[in-house]
Amino acid sequence: MMSELVKTSFKKVLRRKSKENDLPLVTAVSFEALEKPKETITTKPITCSKCPYVLTDPKIVKSDEKIGTYFSCPYCETVNVIDPKDLPQNPLTDVDFILEPVIKTIDEVTKIAIGKQDKILAIIDISGSMSDGKLDAVKTSLLETVKDLEVNAPGSLFGLIAFESSVYVYDHKGKIVLQLSGKTLHSMDDIASNFGKLDITKVMTPIKETASDWNKIVKGLNHMDMTALGPALLGGIILLRNYGGRMILLTDGLANQGIGTLERPSPQGKSIYKKLADMCLEHNLIVDVVGVRTETASNEMGLDVLGDLADKTGGDIFFVSRQELSKAFEKIRGQEFLARDVHLNILTPKELESKEYVGVTRPAGPNQPVKLGGIRSGREVYVKFTPSKDIEKEKISLQTQIKYKDKEGNLRLRVITKEVETTDEEEDFKKEYDSKLAATMAVQEAGEAYYQTQDLHKAKEKIQMVQNQLRSLGATPGAAPSIAVLEEQMAEMESKEEEVSKIGAAKSMRTSVAQELKRLSKKKMFKEEE
Structure with a gap:
């Protein structure tokens, strides 16, 4: 067996x-x-x-x-x-x-086996568009995350990078240990050089000892100017590249300052994020990308480009309102990596x-x-x-x-x-063919097509092709239910697309929906009992 x-x-x-x-x-x-x-x-x-x-x-x-x-x-x-x-x-x-x-050694400060330390770096958008309560909602969710880590993962190391027109790296005492702005933000080499000089032990500290300090820093964040997302992300990668870990990237708008500008359509901007996603994968970094939408979802934030960071590394893509932020962070905190x-x-x-x-x-x-x-x-x-x-x-x-x-x-x-x-x-x-596996594969294929092309018709073609193949099974047990479930999936996709087509941030929402389809399991699709 x-x-x-x-x-x-x-x-x-x-x-x-x-x-x-x-x-x-x-x-x-x-x-x-x-x-x-x-x-x-x-x-x-x-x-x-x-x-x-x-x-x-x-x-x-x-x-x-x-x-x-x-x-x-x-x-x-x-x-x-x-x-x-x-x-x-x-x-x-x-x-x-x-x-x-692993040869476990005990950390002198935390008294916890070093092999069990996770490293979590929050990279937070504090640009001007984060007003209207969005930054306050982010701060609340971050404070809950710090509290949860203190209780459930006290050995974790936590760090914070904030970005607007400049990029700021904080230590747990609230000091800005690195600030980058101006021409430096337009050079990957300069950004990497500056972040490469940082001592990670000064920037990322055990949450058990410094949670209250990080809470004060988070509460003091204020929204400011533009969106230097690309430089902040590259800096985070350089900081963690020798250690692995997790990054939570949060933004509500298109990158428009420094490398990786997305506000104006540019092949160079998109290629930079593909390169950064590959760097994350190479250095064992998992990225969760959280896009905060307005109430009308009119703000495009480039999740169709940034999504590769999560998709390649095993992280999740979230497209949420400020009211839904706490649930997104709760999911990020609660999902343990096997x-x-x-x-x-x-x-x-x-x-x-x-x-x-x-x-x-x-x-x-x-x-x-x-x-x-x-x-x-x-x-x-x-x-x-x-x-x-x-x-x-x-x-x-x-x-x-x-x-x-x-x-x-x-x-x-x-x-x-x-x-x-x-x-x-x-x-x-x-006679012993498992049609449920083929059906689930078809939906994941459709999700990939939707993710890559943003075209519902091309996504549905993947499902329809497998439906036709399954019809050749005739009365074989399981074939008809699988075909019916695929029909339900297409109807649900059409309903989502109708909703998506009415909003300004259509690309970002499609990307979020597509990743859910790409990650759909047989158990969830067929509502199988645990």
Whole structure:
């Protein structure tokens, strides 16, 4: 039986190559089961010298007088010579390797294991448009966040950057330890140089010891002038790049000062945020982006561009009124990450090398991992395979690898290996097909299309295509309900689009809606009980 962490829409695979209207071959990785491996070991995994394959089945190992003990990789066919004493005794269908255990040291001030310290940096818009009660609502939500951290995560380190026409970095005593303005804001090198000189221990301090100090600083924030969002964001990345952590970016308007200006349409402005999102992913930074709208939602804030920061790193995108801010911050505070710096890879034989990771950053090449950033419990990632040629073998092997850092900071590698039978019979393939997985994948695909194009028609096409494929199942149990649920999803999307089309901040709201679709789980979509 396959692990609950990895599920497939198919029990068998057709031997022939794919046709246009075939049912999709879907694998779903349900991360809520990440912490429940069948076996955990501390020995180093035996890997192929050419590809990422991890040896989990001793039955494929052979001996030869000239070569010695070896195995032939089932994916790239490379011959690998190994030491027989390193072999697993039994097949490891689901195993969790601890690659690098954390060596915990105790912080002299907080008396808490350093490995458990989280770093949370608030990057807050205090421009003139944050008047009309918006900044007051932000301050209230930030104060609640500081209070919550003090009680529930006293080992966390907290820091604050505020931005308007200038960028301000505070220490817990209320002193502005760095202020950038003018020409400096237009140079990424100058911004990085200035932030690179800061001592993080002076800027980010244990919340247990300094919560009351941060409360005073937050209460004293006042709205001022323009919006130097890009410089503030880059500064936050530079500050945390060697440590990892979380950033909460809050704004109510388009960046219009320094690098990353979005007020005037510019390819350069958009490309800067793509670069910053990639930097966050590289340095294990999770970003939540909060866009504060006016009552009429007339203020565009560029979430269609800034959204990449959250989408790539595992954070969330919020498009909220000031009255809804407290709920957004409550969600940010309450969602614990199961894993960080997550790399997902699904190894397939050459016949299935054509695969698409739905709604996430694309891998660099065949059988290469995708970077997911941080992962929360309810997250599901879907992968669609397309057989590019006929399969000659009676069985094929799929190996799912998840490399990640757990809550304690240990570096782990979860490896799940499954053999799948092949068949020539269409009915044999269809009779145990899981239409719910295909339907959920279709909605995530639609969310990705909506996110990228802002075009509802193109998003619906993704769902309609899978609906047509599912109709080929006829009376197979589950097909009709899945088709009906997809119809409901499209109706809901149309209703949202009608609402979106009436407001000025349409792009930002579409981005927020699209991310919800991209992250939709099967359990939520089909209202399955816990």
